[in-house]
Amino acid sequence: MNQKEFFSENGFALIDNIYSEEEINSILHEIENADSQNDTFRKSSDLFAIRQILKEIPEISPIIFNENLKNLIREFIGNDFFIVKSIYFDKPETSNWYVAYHQDLTISVDKKVELENFNFWTKKQNQFAVQPPIEILKNIVTIRIHLDETNEENGALKVIPKSHSKKIYRTKTTDWSAEKEVSCNVLRGGIMFMKPLLLHSSSRTTNNQKRRVIHIELSNFDLPNEINWSEKQIIN
Template identity: 60%
Template sequence: MTNICQAFEDNGFAIIPGIYDNETINRIISTIKAADSTSSAFRRSADLFAIRRFLHEVPEVLPLLLNENMKRLIAEIIHPDYFIVKSIYFDKPAGSNWYVSYHQDLTISVNDKQELPGFGPWTVKPNQFAVQPPIKYLENIVTFRIHLDDTTANNGALRVIPGSHKKEIQRPELIDWASTEETSCEVPAGGVMLMKPLLLHSSGRTTNEQQRRVIHIECASIQLPNSIQWAEKLSLQ
């Protein structure tokens, strides 16, 4: 695990297979399918099905996600003060034409809009607000991407620029792509990809008619200014 921690710090991402077995994956998927999908947090199109505020909308799935393997991984990667601050479920169906160009994850979800030094711009989202915070908050966040299907370059595996998280906030259009290394992050079903939000990453279209389902969970340990709160704060215990 020491090598994984070092790779995560150096590259801004790491891939850990075998966190969930097939039985657990099937139970997770069944729990999601049984959830009440009438909430505005459930969004469906021909190219993507997503559940925002996922762990609040489908709380029954959290005990399945926090199995012994995942608890050990969490304990190795982050210290006990960390808590969940955002969760999203992505289902990219077979034949999806949906893709995302290179970007960094620069916003956090909070419960209210306030004029605060260093916070902005703001975006209104259902049941919450999104805001770009001072960089110390982004550097503190660790993302766990739980893969429920085999993910390859042919069905939307993330492409990343290793080490780009160390350069703070960047504008992708100004990057010299001719001299930039790109890596495709293929993850088997049941595996977890660790990622830092400032890592430049993108996702391509599906070309192999294979579904890709991912649970995206962000964790942090820094408290926000007293006038706002994390919109999705949950304990990891």
Template identity: 60%
Template sequence: MKYLSEINTEGFTIIENVYSDDEIEKIISLIENTTEKKTENTTFRKSQDLFAIRQFHKEIPETLAFIFNKNLKNIIENTFGKGYFITKSIYFDKPEKSNWFVAYHQDLTISVDKKTEIENFENWTVKQNQFAVQPPAAILEKNFTIRIHMDKTTKENGALKVINNSHSKGIFRVENLEIENETICEVEKGGIMIMKPLLFHASNKTTNNERRRVIHIEFSNQQLPDGLDWSEKDSIRN
């Protein structure tokens, strides 16, 4: 429960030294070996500004043994409790000269196994043959995201900017966002950031010619209604 108070109050927390340099290098090696073989995969997105792998834990499951080391498993269990599982994962590689930036937004969609008419599930989309939908806020409010930093991340190479405590206001339009207390979330290599999906967050362009690689994993412990299920659901590795 050490970090839960800050997560509930601010919407996020940063924890350093979760991974050793050796663990990070093993994860990077597995990613690089796989990307060399799967360049045409539909879940891979590559441009001069960004390389991303959607459904990351399914595309490169070998990484999970290193991702869920003793430190991370203890952090999850001691902060949130037992019974959580993966619901979505994305690998982001922001190159050294990237002009890619992301404006302030909330993470409002979840990945599900089919499209069906359910009350308060709206804004359906399909990406890489996978359905996504915006569920009721009550579902999003109970979930959390962990961002694993494979490189030192600073304001110069795209560290997340967040609006502190913006997750507590529910779902609302970015036009109504009041920037009262903004934090740039700089994280050392091997550190993590835990955040709530409804926390408004953004990232700027890279200005220091330094790479930024992050593994983004979303978690839940909830069963969806009316036979709907999480399409990327996977267990936390023991």
């Protein structure tokens, strides 16, 4: 089974050596020198996050979408996908931030409109989110770019393989004894492809090591005319 087939069947794939040390350092340099006063920046003792990072720090886009990544996107999902969401997460060395098993069930849009099968509207930092029909969620592919080595000790994602194929999961009624858990350990400069409907969680940090990740979502799905993807960008 090749990586593309593994991704389709299991809902995730891990690929190392996508970025050089120089590229990682360049990305981190741009992040560290960005203006953190904007509403899209959030900082606490447990988490530093930047929403819409590709809009806030456009200088990192050509580094992120290097030939290695663009070739993988073409191989795994095709030529017509575009960016619909981007977030930077920095889980500090002393973080006690734990995230229970969940699916990513919302998309970011430009406004709130009453539409059939678009539910559970929220608004955070001037950005609307909504749970769309499942066909849209199935179409999305997430890329997690690892700016640090990530393992079980500093909050690597844990996933339930193949859970993306079971539609909306109800974790409270899940028979966890029948599920297989996998820790997604990724080297610095590697990436993870993931389907948002894949059940995933993140543990607390125990080894005093950072876990910095850029989370990017791609889609080629056209939304209803009444709304737009709030972060839609073409991959150059």
